[in-house]
Amino acid sequence: MSVSGNGGSREAIKHTAVIGTVLQMWEKLAWDIDVFEEIQRAYPKEMQPLAYAAINVCIAASSLTDWVLITKCPSRNKGEWALIRDQLALQVPGLTMCRAIANTSKHxxxxxxxxxxxxxxxxxxxxxxxxxxxxxxYHDDGQSTKMAFNSFQELKWAWWNTLVAEGLTEGQKPNPEWHQNKMQAIFGEVTKNLPPHTLHPLPQGFQTTKTVKEET
Known part of the structure; x- marks a missing residue:
C-alpha cells in the first residue's frame, strides 16, 4: 500500500471513490452519525433502520482506527499497532464498543x-x-447505560480531537462538504430567500429627519 504524506492511501480511493485520507474517513463517520440522528428524528417508530444506522456508525469508527494505524505505522509492526490501539481506546470513549459491534456485524x-x-x-x-x-x-457497558444519540456525538468529537492531537488534521470546527450542501439545501442562500421588499408611499405630511433638523 502506498501511503501519502497527509495520512492517506492513494490506492484506497480506487475502491471508495471519495475516501483517500484519514480526514475523509472521519467525514464519513460524521455522515453516518448524521444519518442515525435523522432516522431518530424523522422516523421515530422505525426500529430496524435505527439499528442499521447505529451499526454503520460503529463500522465507520472501527475503520477509522485502521486508517490511523496504517498512517501512523505503515510497517504494520504488531507491537506498535497494539500500543496505538491502546492509546486510541483511551482518547476515544466508545471505541472498544464500536470495534466489538463492527466485528460482530461483519463476521x-x-x-x-x-x-x-x-x-x-x-x-x-x-x-x-x-x-x-x-x-x-441504548449502549450498556455493564456500569452505565447511555443513549446512542448522545454517545455518538461524544464519539465524533473525541475522534476529531484525537486526530488533531496526533497531527493528522487541524482546526476546531470541521464542516464537511456534505454538511455544507445539506445546510444550503435546507436554508438556501439568505439573500435569495428574503421576501421582496414592498415599498409604500410615505403618509401625507410626514417629515423626514433632514426636514426636522432644518426647522429646529
Whole structure:
C-alpha cells in the first residue's frame, strides 16, 4: 500500500471513490452519525433502520482506527499497532464498543472484544405533547447505560480531537462538504430567500429627519 504524506492511501480511493485520507474517513463517520440522528428524528417508530444506522456508525469508527494505524505505522509492526490501539481506546470513549459491534456485524460471530459485558438494547419511550413516542437505542457497558444519540456525538468529537492531537488534521470546527450542501439545501442562500421588499408611499405630511433638523 502506498501511503501519502497527509495520512492517506492513494490506492484506497480506487475502491471508495471519495475516501483517500484519514480526514475523509472521519467525514464519513460524521455522515453516518448524521444519518442515525435523522432516522431518530424523522422516523421515530422505525426500529430496524435505527439499528442499521447505529451499526454503520460503529463500522465507520472501527475503520477509522485502521486508517490511523496504517498512517501512523505503515510497517504494520504488531507491537506498535497494539500500543496505538491502546492509546486510541483511551482518547476515544466508545471505541472498544464500536470495534466489538463492527466485528460482530461483519463476521457473523459474537465478538465482545474488549467491550466486556457490553450490549445494545432498543427501548420504546413514550412521548408527550411536545415530543413524539420513539424507539431509542441504548449502549450498556455493564456500569452505565447511555443513549446512542448522545454517545455518538461524544464519539465524533473525541475522534476529531484525537486526530488533531496526533497531527493528522487541524482546526476546531470541521464542516464537511456534505454538511455544507445539506445546510444550503435546507436554508438556501439568505439573500435569495428574503421576501421582496414592498415599498409604500410615505403618509401625507410626514417629515423626514433632514426636514426636522432644518426647522429646529
Amino acid at each position: 457473523y460471530e459474537f465478538d465482545e472484544g474488549l467491550w466486556h459485558g457490553g450490549q445494545v438494547a432498543l427501548g420504546w419511550e413514550e412521548g408527550d405533547e411536545d415530543i413524539p413516542s420513539t424507539f431509542v437505542l
